[in-house]
Amino acid sequence: EAGVAQSPRYKIIEKRQSVAFWCNPISGHATLYWYQQILGQGPKLLIQFQNNGVVDDSQLPKDRFSAERLKGVDSTLKIQPAKLEDSAVYLCASSLGLVRPTEAFFGQGTRLTVV
């Protein structure tokens, strides 16, 4: 079974530039998550999709971050414009859970450095 695929693995950009990350979840997984993990901290949820609908985006900085999940499969997360404090690993995860959370499977993440 293929895992969660993310690209790119690494990205370095200057502040005020824009960047986009892509995620392909495990086939059949209805729920998709984007997490931000700052160095030394645990993953923090940015947005959660169930199929192609947003379930929770309460911690997404909507003035600069946006995400979509077209057709309920792949997802992209965009930052525009980036700030220095956005430097982090961005993790995509997916799970089967429809009624309640089940274990989520994570991709390898995209390490973003904003300089």
Added chain:
Amino acid sequence: DQQVKQNSPSLSVQEGRISILNCDYTNSMFDYFLWYKKYPAEGPTFLISISSIKDKNEDGRFTVFLNKSAKHLSLHIVPSQPGDSAVYFCAASDLGGNQFYFGTGTSLTVIP
């Protein structure tokens, strides 16, 4: 507001001995708990879970204990192996909740 806390940033254990990783939570509505293991440059991988109707769950060398009254869970690894060296995160969610709340992680080093 950190609802899930791992107060030990690091732990070193001799190979063959027991590793005990601890996790505390503040939200009494949490009823499902998970442990994840993370190697450098990789995403977290699911290790073991426990629901609040149990106080113990075992999977091979890994056992998770849940003390609901103390809002505390622990992960026991017996015997510890060098390949267990990684960062371990605990996470929690509540019934009907939509997200996992993660702790800050404990870096385990198993010394050969």
